[in-house]
Amino acid sequence: MFVRGLKRKCFDGEEDIDGTLAGIKAIPSYNLQRQSLLDMSLVKLQLCHMLVEPNLCRSVLIANTVRQIQEEMTQDGTWQMINTQSTGQASLDRLVSTDILCRSSREQAEGKHVAGYSTFNKDFEGDQAQDSSETMSTASSVQALRNLQSNVWEMENPQENKGNFQKSLDQIFETLENRSPNSVEDLFSEVDNSYYDLDTMLTGMMSNTKMGHCDGLETFSSPTTTTSNSNCKSDLNELDHIVEILVES
Amino acid sequence: ADIISTVEFNHTGELLATGDKGGRVVIFQREQESKNQPHRRGEYNVYSTFQSHEPEFDYLKSLEIEEKINKIRWLPQQNAAYFLLSTNDKTVKLWKVSERDKRPEGYNLKDEDGRLRDPSMITVLRVPVLRPMDLMVEATPRRVFANAHTYHINSISVNSDYETYMSADDLRINLWNFEITNQSFNIVDIKPANMEELTEVITAAEFHPHHCNTFVYSSSKGTIRLCDMRASALCDRHAKFFEEPEDPSNRSFFSEIISSISDVKFSHSGRYIMTRDYLTIKVWDLNMENRPIETYQVHDYLRSKLCSLYENDCIFDKFECVWNGSDSVIMTGSYNNFFRMFDRNTKRDVTLEASRENSKPRAILKPRKVCVGGKRRKDEISVDSLDFSKKILHTAWHPSENIIAVAATNNLYIFQDKVN
Numbered sequence: 001m002f003v004r005g006l007k008r009k010c011f012d013g014e015e016d017i018d019g020t021l022a023g024i025k026a027i028p029s030y031n032l033q034r035q036s037l038l039d040m041s042l043v044k045l046q047l048c049h050m051l052v053e054p055n056l057c058r059s060v061l062i063a064n065t066v067r068q069i070q071e072e073m074t075q076d077g078t079w080q081m082i083n084t085q086s087t088g089q090a091s092l093d094r095l096v097s098t099d100i101l102c103r104s105s106r107e108q109a110e111g112k113h114v115a116g117y118s119t120f121n122k123d124f125e126g127d128q129a130q131d132s133s134e135t136m137s138t139a140s141s142v143q144a145l146r147n148l149q150s151n152v153w154e155m156e157n158p159q160e161n162k163g164n165f166q167k168s169l170d171q172i173f174e175t176l177e178n179r180s181p182n183s184v185e186d187l188f189s190e191v192d193n194s195y196y197d198l199d200t201m202l203t204g205m206m207s208n209t210k211m212g213h214c215d216g217l218e219t220f221s222s223p224t225t226t227t228s229n230s231n232c233k234s235d236l237n238e239l240d241h242i243v244e245i246l247v248e249s
Numbered sequence: 250a251d252i253i254s255t256v257e258f259n260h261t262g263e264l265l266a267t268g269d270k271g272g273r274v275v276i277f278q279r280e281q282e283s284k285n286q287p288h289r290r291g292e293y294n295v296y297s298t299f300q301s302h303e304p305e306f307d308y309l310k311s312l313e314i315e316e317k318i319n320k321i322r323w324l325p326q327q328n329a330a331y332f333l334l335s336t337n338d339k340t341v342k343l344w345k346v347s348e349r350d351k352r353p354e355g356y357n358l359k360d361e362d363g364r365l366r367d368p369s370m371i372t373v374l375r376v377p378v379l380r381p382m383d384l385m386v387e388a389t390p391r392r393v394f395a396n397a398h399t400y401h402i403n404s405i406s407v408n409s410d411y412e413t414y415m416s417a418d419d420l421r422i423n424l425w426n427f428e429i430t431n432q433s434f435n436i437v438d439i440k441p442a443n444m445e446e447l448t449e450v451i452t453a454a455e456f457h458p459h460h461c462n463t464f465v466y467s468s469s470k471g472t473i474r475l476c477d478m479r480a481s482a483l484c485d486r487h488a489k490f491f492e493e494p495e496d497p498s499n500r501s502f503f504s505e506i507i508s509s510i511s512d513v514k515f516s517h518s519g520r521y522i523m524t525r526d527y528l529t530i531k532v533w534d535l536n537m538e539n540r541p542i543e544t545y546q547v548h549d550y551l552r553s554k555l556c557s558l559y560e561n562d563c564i565f566d567k568f569e570c571v572w573n574g575s576d577s578v579i580m581t582g583s584y585n586n587f588f589r590m591f592d593r594n595t596k597r598d599v600t601l602e603a604s605r606e607n608s609k610p611r612a613i614l615k616p617r618k619v620c621v622g623g624k625r626r627k628d629e630i631s632v633d634s635l636d637f638s639k640k641i642l643h644t645a646w647h648p649s650e651n652i653i654a655v656a657a658t659n660n661l662y663i664f665q666d667k668v669n
Contacts, residue, residue: 055401057565061506061565
C-alpha cells in the first residue's frame with residue numbers, strides 16, 4: 001500500500017514530546033498531522049483496486065474519519081482559513097485535497113441534483129432486471145467513473161460520484177503540470193485504460209479474465225504507453241471529452 | 250498452498266475444515282487413537298479436498314467476485330454423511346461429504362468393466378454383492394444459495410433448529426431454509442434510503458446456540474444488537490443493544506476504527522457473547538447491555554502505532570476470536586504469527602507463536618513476550634520488529650478437547666495439550 005506525495009507525519013510518538021515544549025509546538029504540529037491524516041484518507045478512498053469490489057466496511061470507516069476531521073476543522077475555524085488561502089502557499093497536494101473537501105461539502109450543503117443521474121439511484125440497487133438499454137449504457141458510463149474513484153456505496157449516489165470523479169481528475173491534471181513524465185505514467189497506470197475506449201466500455205466488453213492494471217493497458221489501449229507529455233495531454237483531452245459527455249447525459 | 254481464510258471444527262471435533270483464498274476447502278480428519286501408540290494422540294490428516302467456489306464475473310457491475318471462502322460452518326451430523334456450508338462474498342453452498350468404501354460387484358446386465366452384456370448370453374442370475382474398496386471421499390454440492398446479497402457476505406450461522414441458517418452481508422441479513430434455494434427472508438436491513446448517509450455496516454452475525462429465535466449482529470461502530478425473530482418479521486428494532494461508553498481520555502481520530510467489531514461469538518452456554526475489536530476482546534453478559542463484564546488487551550502496545558497501522562491498512566484487519574469447549578478460555582490472533590489465550594478464571598494470559606522456525610514438532614510452545622519500551626530482555630521481541638504481514642486472523646478450538654487450529658497465512662498449525 002503506497003501513498004504518493006504525502007508527508008509522512010503521524011501521530012505516533014506524540015507522547016514523546018516534552019511537556020512544556022509540547023504546549024508551544026503541539027498546536028501547529030497537531031494541525032499538520034491532522035491535515036496529513038486527511039490527505040492520507042482521501043487517497044485511500046480513491047486508490048482502491050477496482051477489479052474486485054472494495055471493502056465497504058473499510059470505505060465507510062475511512063469516510064467517517066474524513067468527516068470527523070472535517071467537522072473538527074470546521075469547528076476550529078481552520079476550515080475558513082484554508083478556504084481563503086491563495087495558491088503557492090502550502091504544497092500543491094494539500095491545496096488540491098482541501099479543495100476537494102471544500103467542493104464535496106459544498107455539494108452536500110446544496111444538495112445538487114443532476115437530472116440524468118437521479119433515476120440511476122434506484123436502478124443500480126443490484127437489481128438484476130435492467131431492461132432499458134439506456135440504463136445499461138448509463139451504468140457502463142458510471143462504471144467508468146468507478147474505475148477512477150473507489151467509493152463503492154457512492155455508486156448509489158451519483159451526484160457525489162460526479163464530484164469525486166471531478167476531483168480525482170483535477171488532482172491528476174494539477175499534478176500533471178508539475179510532475180515528470182515517469183510519474184505521469186505511474187499515475188495513469190492506476191487508471192483503468194479501458195476508460196479511454198468509451199465504445200468498448202459501452203458495449204460492456206470487459207473480458208472474463210483476471211486483469212491486472214497493466215493488462216488492462218494492453219487490452220484496451222494501443223501498445224504505446226504514455227511516455228511523453230503530449231500524449232498525456234491528448235489523453236487528458238479525451239478524458240475531458242468523456243467527462244463532458246457524462247455530465248451532459 | 251493458498252492463504253487460509255477460514256478454519257472450523259465440526260461439532261464432534263473429528264473433522265477440521267479450512268477454506269482458502271483460491272476457493273478450495275480442505276477437510277482434515279482425526280485419526281482413531283490406537284492403543285498401540287498411546288503417545289500419538291489422534292492426529293489430523295487430510296480427508297477430503299474440493300473446489301467449493303470459482304471466481305465469477307458480475308457483468309452488470311464489471312467486477313470480479315472473489316472465490317475466497319469467507320466462512321465455513323458445519324451442520325450437526327444426522328446420518329453417515331457430513332454437511333457443511335461454505336460461502337464466498339456472494340454465494341453460499343451446502344456441501345455433502347460422504348464416504349464410499351464398498352462397491353457393488355456382480356451385475357447381471359453389465360460386466361466388471363461396465364460394458365453391457367448381451368442379454369441372450371446370460372444363463373445364470375446372480376445377486377450383486379457389496380465388496381470393500383479403497384476408501385473414497387466424495388464432496389458434492391447439494392444446494393446453492395445465490396443472488397441474495399448485494400454486498401459482501403461476512404458471516405453465516407446455522408440455527409439451532411437445524412432447518413434454517415442466516416447469511417449476513419455489510420448491510421443486510423437473510424434467513425434461509427436449507428431446502429429452499431430460490432428464496433430467503435430478509436430479517437435485518439440497515440441500508441439507508443440515501444447511501445450518502447451510510448455510516449455504519451454489519452460486521453458479523455451469529456445465532457444463539459440454543460434459542461432459535463435469537464441472534465446477534467455486530468457493527469463497525471462497536472455495537473452489538475440482539476434481535477428476537479418472534480417480535481417481527483424484519484428485525485430492524487433490536488431487543489437488546491450492547492455498547493460500552495467511550496473513554497474520553499483515549500479518544501483519537503482512530504477511535505471509531507479500532508472500536509469496529511471484527512467478530513462476535515456466543516459462548517457455548519449461550520449466556521455470554523465475546524467480541525473482538527482491533528486492540529481488545531470483550532466478554533459481555535447478555536443480561537447487561539451497558540458495558541462488557543470482561544475486557545482483555547490483545548496487543549495494547551499497538552495503540553501508539555495506530556497512525557502507521559492506518560497507513561498500511563493493518564488497522565482494518567479482521568481478527569476472529571474463539572471460546573474453548575467449557576467457555577473458560579478465549580483465544581485470538583495477533584501479528585508476527587502470535588496468538589493469545591486468556592483464562593477467564595485465573596486471569597492469566599499467554600502469547601504463543603505459530604512458526605516452524607521457532608518451534609519443533611511436538612515441542613512445547615514457549616510463551617512469547619513483546620517488549621514495549623526500554624530494555625529488551627533476551628527472549629523478548631520489540632514492537633518495531635514485529636512482522637505485520639504475518640497475521641493470525643483465523644483460529645479454531647476443538648469443541649471438547651484442548652486442541653486448537655491456527656491459520657498462519659498459508660500454513661495450518663494444530664496444537665494439542667501436552668501429554669503427560
